[in-house]
Amino acid sequence: MLDAATDRSRTAALSSPVIEARDVSLTYASADGDVHALSNINLSIAAGEFVSFIGPSGCGKTTFLRAVADLEHATGGDLRVNGLTPHDARMQRAYGYVFQAAALFPWRNIEDNIMLPLEIMGLDEDERRERARRNLELVNLTGFERKFPWQLSGGMQQRASIARALSFDPALLLMDEPFGALDEIVRDHLNEQLLQLWNRTGKTVLFVTHSIQEAVFLSSRIIVMSPRPGRIIDDIACDLPRDRGLDIRETPEFIALAQRVRSGLRAGHAYDE
Amino acid sequence: MTNNATPMMNKATPMMSGLPLLTRIRRGAALPLAAMIVALTVLWYAGAVLMNMTLVRDAFEREEVEYTTMELVAGTLDAERPLLPAPHQIVATFIDGVFNYAPNSPRSLVYHSWVTLSAALLGLAMGVATGILLAVLIIHVRVLEKSLLPWIIASQMIPVLAIAPITIVVLGSIGIRGLVPKALISAYLCVFPVVIGMVKGLTSPDRQHRDLMHNWSATPAQVFFKLRWPAAIPYLFASLKVAMAISIVGAVVGELPTGAQAGIGARLLAGSYYGQTIQIWAALLAISIVAAGFVGLVGLIEKSVARRMGAPA
Known part of the structure; x- marks a missing residue:
């Protein structure tokens, strides 16, 4: 599944942290004054x-x-992801992001939902289908490609949303x-x-x-x-x-x-x- | 037509919801509708008798003939120029106007309806296109929401009865007559519900969907076509139904100030000149049926689009 390039980048990633936060702070201005949502976060993952x-x-x-x-x-501070800015x-x-709500697109069936990020990233049709198939298998949703989100239970929807987040690897x-x-x-x-x-x-x-x-x-x-x-x-x-x-x-x-x-x-x- | 028409029908409801209209009518779901129509008809006849009573009594007395109550009542339902025509008179004139003349005859209701409808449909197309365009501009250019929307709303405060003659006269003076000025009045009315509906629809996607698009680094065009546009479709159809109905109102009003030769508006105007109340009502019936038919058609298209977009059947 992994080609040489990703293999190499993975080896490189092992030596340097994926996330590197140095004195990261984040302050919102609100009506009641500043809210310090994050203060001096130091973290290396x-x-x-x-x-x-x-x-x-x-x-x-x-x-x-x-x-x-x-x-x-x-x-404030410095936040790096793979050595880059966010x-x-x-x-x-x-990165793939999974929210509390599955946030599937209701007008797309499950397969089309998984393929949406791939569509946006410009992958060709065959590659999109292959990746949707592989990721649906990964979250045990094979056979539900043609179902619409409302036809799935909450847990299945969330699995589909994880498959979507993983689809672009x-x-x-x-x-x-x-x-x-x-x-x-x-x-x-x-x-x-x-x-x-x-x-x-x-x-x-x-x-x-x-x-x-x-x-x-x-x-x-x-x-x-x-x-x-x-x-x-x-x-x-x-x-x-x-x-x-x-x-x-x-x-x-x-x-x-x-x-x-x-x-x-x-x-x-x-x-x- | 609701699915759970009567308590008795409740068991059949889940099966009935997807059935064609005629099947539902056969199975009795049309009962409340039929009851309503009967009640209205009875009320209408009562109204016709009461409103036309003086007219008919005066006529009898002018000619100094004896009359019974029965003759008086019969007279109220059979007057040539009644204040309120009885339903059967309207239906008879309507049927006559629809079936007894060639569709291109100036006495045919089909002809007049088509003249009005063609202007309305052209106006609808222009109005919807303009409305969608304005909505797209408004959601993408923040300044426009503050600067454009108040004008669009203010434009709807001007009565269409005031706008229509100005439009017709101004365009007429530069040689534009017939279909286009009427269509413009229709378009003017259609823009409003479409702009309001589409601004709402295009901004309806929730935070998480927008965050996901951001996460995938989607371009603004991708956000529009893959998120905003599909999310706005239900709003578009709601607006379209309103726009469809008022586009016809716009076309009829557009026919009034010019003394147009053809169209439902011309028919109404002629009817009121000569006191032909039955003709007026028959023309109104014709255009109502056309309008209801087209709003129904929009509803059918909406259903089929919704099904393709995965809505529960």
């Missing part, structure tokens, strides 16, 4: 990591993701609470599938979540954040085996990690409540 961002509302986890995706612009990285199609997958709107059983199921997907593709994943369980289960590293100003208060390595099953959530190692995340969240909350 290597290729192949699965990094979860967890924290209460307003801690800047989504803002950071949007800054990486060039949807917001840092007002804008240049976006022009090189470095970005090295970086940005996911903003992708399973937040789904019920717990579907969420567990998709968590397992996402983990398998990560193992198979070796993508770097930045994953925003509210759920401690989800963060610990999925991640190789957890960033705990705190609001006002939005900042990092803990950076936890999560060295559970990569091929973990849902049962791992009962093990002492898992529970200890979850405890550490929870106490980090509590500490972040203590002063303003």
Whole structure:
């Protein structure tokens, strides 16, 4: 699947970080004065990591993701994606973005939805179909090509949206609470599938979540954040085996990690409540 | 025509929604409509009797003949120039006007309807094209929203009855007569709902869809044709239905100030000169049927487009 060029770039990426944030801050002007959405974020993420961002509302986890995706612009510090500015990285199609809502285009069937970014990027018809087929297979949606979004359940729609984000083979997958709107059983199921997907593709994943369980289960590293100003208060390595099953959530190692995340969240909350 | 017409029909509803109109009528979903028509007809007859009563009584008394109540009532429903013609008189004149003359005869309602309709359709085409163009400009050039939209709204405050004679006279003086001036008046009316609907429609895509397009580094043209335009289609059809109906109003009004020889407007004007109320109502019936037919046609096209764009059947 990978040709020599991507192989080489991947080797290069291993030596230098995919994301490099140095003193990144982002301030909005609002009616009540400045809002410090991000304050002095220092973070380096290597290729192949699965990094979860967890924290209460307003801690800047989504803002950071949007800054990486060039949807917001840092007002201070230096943010690099693959050594490039977020804008240049976006022009090189470095990342796929998955929102909380599947955000499929309702007038396109599933296959056409997956092919939309490829259409925009100017790939030819055969290549588009082949990639749609391959990515639908990856998220177990083979056979649903001709269905329209409303004919799929919420979980299936979100899988289609992940297939769409992967369709142009970005090295970086940005996911903003992708399973937040789904019920717990579907969420567990998709968590397992996402983990398998990560193992198979070796993508770097930045994953925003509210759920401690989800963060610990999925991640190789957890960033705990705190609001006002939005900042990092803990950076936890999560060295559970990569091929973990849902049962791992009962093990002492898992529970200890979850405890550490929870106490980090509590500490972040203590002063303003 | 609603699907759950009566409580009894509820079980059949999911199956009926996709059926053709005639099938639905056969299965009884047309019952409320029929009841409404009957009630209106009865009211109309009552109105005709009451409104024409004085007229007929005076006529009897002028000629000093004896008359019974029955004769009086019969007279009100059979007057030559009634204040309010009875439905059967209108229908008879309508049928006569539609079927008893060649379609190119000046006495044929088909002929007059076509004259009006052709102006309306030309005006609709011009109005819709202009409306879409203005909407595209407005959403892309922020200044225009502030500068252009108020003028478009203000233009609709001027009664079309005031605009129409000016347009016809001015264009007539430079030698443009017939179809085009009437079409321009139709277009003038059509632009408004299309601009309003399309500005709303083209700006309807939500934040996440726009963010995705940004994420894929789509060009402005790609954002327009792959996101904004498809998202605006339902709004376009809603506007089209309004525009279709008022384009016909515009064409009729355009025929009034010139003493036009042909068209439904000319027919209405002639009818009112000579007190031919039945002729007026028959002409109104004809143009209503044409308008309803074309609005219905827009609805059918809308349904088929919606199906192709994946809407639930």
